[in-house]
Amino acid sequence: MFSRRFVLLAGVLVTLNLVLWFAAPGLALRKALVHELFGPRLIRGEAIYKTAVCGGTDCRFDRGVITDVTPTQLTLREADGRIQPIPIADSTTVNKFGRYVSISRLARRWHVFVIWPTTGPAQSVDVEKIPRRR
Numbered sequence: 001m002f003s004r005r006f007v008l009l010a011g012v013l014v015t016l017n018l019v020l021w022f023a024a025p026g027l028a029l030r031k032a033l034v035h036e037l038f039g040p041r042l043i044r045g046e047a048i049y050k051t052a053v054c055g056g057t058d059c060r061f062d063r064g065v066i067t068d069v070t071p072t073q074l075t076l077r078e079a080d081g082r083i084q085p086i087p088i089a090d091s092t093t094v095n096k097f098g099r100y101v102s103i104s105r106l107a108r109r110w111h112v113f114v115i116w117p118t119t120g121p122a123q124s125v126d127v128e129k130i131p132r133r134r
Helices: 004-027 031-038
Strands: 044-048 060-068 073-079 083-087 093-096 099-101 112-119 123-129
Touching: 031 044, 060 083, 083 112
Parallel strands: 093 123
Antiparallel strands: 044 060, 060 073, 060 112, 073 083, 093 099, 112 123
16 A cells, blocks of 8 residues: 555654654753843844844944933933933834833933934834832
8 A cells, every 4th residue: 555665754754843843942042042142131232134123224222221311312321331322203112111102201210222223313212110219
């Protein structure tokens, strides 16, 4: 009914499928490594996207504490002490704990994560922590 070659080929394919199915999680990046690279200890990063995230240009990521905010600029103090001025515009989205708010709601001492292209204003500002009032 089935030839010997067919049975052997089917057995090899099923074995290969099972090996790859069980080995895939072990070959992937561990969550700890991803969390270490892109987690809360990330100070700044730079990447080149070919998608619409930053319009196919050089894109920067900065995390820090707001030291000054104006209608056109956001100034951050990063964890390594660097002061980073970031241009903002009306098109910049501000996400405060899952809700979108206006740029005018940003305040000093807030911990934020900013995504911005090197050639224009910030695209998004994510508020990570708001310190308690004294």
